Amino acid sequence: MRYFIEFAYNGKEYFGFQIQPNAISIQETLDTSLSLVLRDKIEIVGAGRTDSGVHAKQMFAHFDTEIEFDIPTTIQKLNSFLPKDIAIFNIIEVQPDAHARFDATSRTYEYHITTFKDVFNADGSWKVHHNLDLNLMNEACKILFEYIDFECFSKIHTDVKTFNCKISEAHWQQNGNQIIFTITADRFLRNMVRAIVGTLINVGIHKTSLSDFRIIIESKNRNNAGFSVPAHGLYLTKVKYPYI
Numbered sequence: 717m718r719y720f721i722e723f724a725y726n727g728k729e730y731f732g733f734q735i736q737p738n739a740i741s742i743q744e745t746l747d748t749s750l751s752l753v754l755r756d757k758i759e760i761v762g763a764g765r766t767d768s769g770v771h772a773k774q775m776f777a778h779f780d781t782e783i784e785f786d787i788p789t790t791i792q793k794l795n796s797f798l799p800k801d802i803a804i805f806n807i808i809e810v811q812p813d814a815h816a817r818f819d820a821t822s823r824t825y826e827y828h829i830t831t832f833k834d835v836f837n838a839d840g841s842w843k844v845h846h847n848l849d850l851n852l853m854n855e856a857c858k859i860l861f862e863y864i865d866f867e868c869f870s871k872i873h874t875d876v877k878t879f880n881c882k883i884s885e886a887h888w889q890q891n892g893n894q895i896i897f898t899i900t901a902d903r904f905l906r907n908m909v910r911a912i913v914g915t916l917i918n919v920g921i922h923k924t925s926l927s928d929f930r931i932i933i934e935s936k937n938r939n940n941a942g943f944s945v946p947a948h949g950l951y952l953t954k955v956k957y958p959y960i
Contacts, residue, residue, distance in 0.1 A: 717781060718812050720778050720810050721778075722806040723802065726771050727801075746760055746802065754783050755783065756782075762817065771952070821958060822954075822955075824952075827842075828840060829841060841948075846920070849922065850895070852920060853920045865879050866905060876905065885898060886899045888916075898953075915932060915942030
């Protein structure tokens with residue numbers, strides 16, 4: 717049987733989602749807990765691979781097992797075994813060919829910025845020291861919809877077949893001292909959101925013009941784009957599937 721798990725995590729103490737040697741990851745932690753609770757060798761496949769320090773408010777993964785189990789009881793046990801920074805919301809039985817990564821139709825990220833020193837949320841948002849022109853940054857967001865090739869925002873030396881992504885949502889909103897950037901696309905390249913945010917910050921401080929922003933995208937050159945903002949302000953917030 718194949719199952720999806722829906723979960724969230726604070727990525728501060730982890731070196732990303734994917735298993736890697738000599739470093740703690742979300743995937744390894746979940747594999748260990750699921751294997752222990754189900755008494756079976758479990759290896760999950762995630763909907764994506766968030767980088768070191770990045771958080772997820774909603775993430776999915778799938779796993780296979782022939783072990784029969786009660787879902788509510790298993791969720792309760794998993795949340796007891798897992799560390800405080802990972803939480804399981806749901807376990808869903810799916811078709812045997814369902815795939816957490818390949819079947820996702822869209823993913824949404826948020827980047828959280830604070831304009832004032834927040835002692836209670838220092839690990840969950842990035843403090844900026846400039847006044848940002850959000851109206852101009854939102855005008856730049858509209859330019860993203862005109863393109864599909866975002867190689868300029870991709871980490872270099874990335875093993876991908878295409879740099880094409882279809883962005884369907886991108887905007888900034890401010891609520892008091894909190895500024896949140898929201899972006900949705902069918903797929904994302906490595907470091908793409910953090911590079912887009914850094915480039916939009918340059919637009920917001922009037923370092924990069926709207927015409928420059930367009931030229932950066934068309935250049936397909938990462939060196940022309942802005943800096944990559946810190947990971948601790950980035951959240952994966954939604955993953956959509958046609959059957960969930």
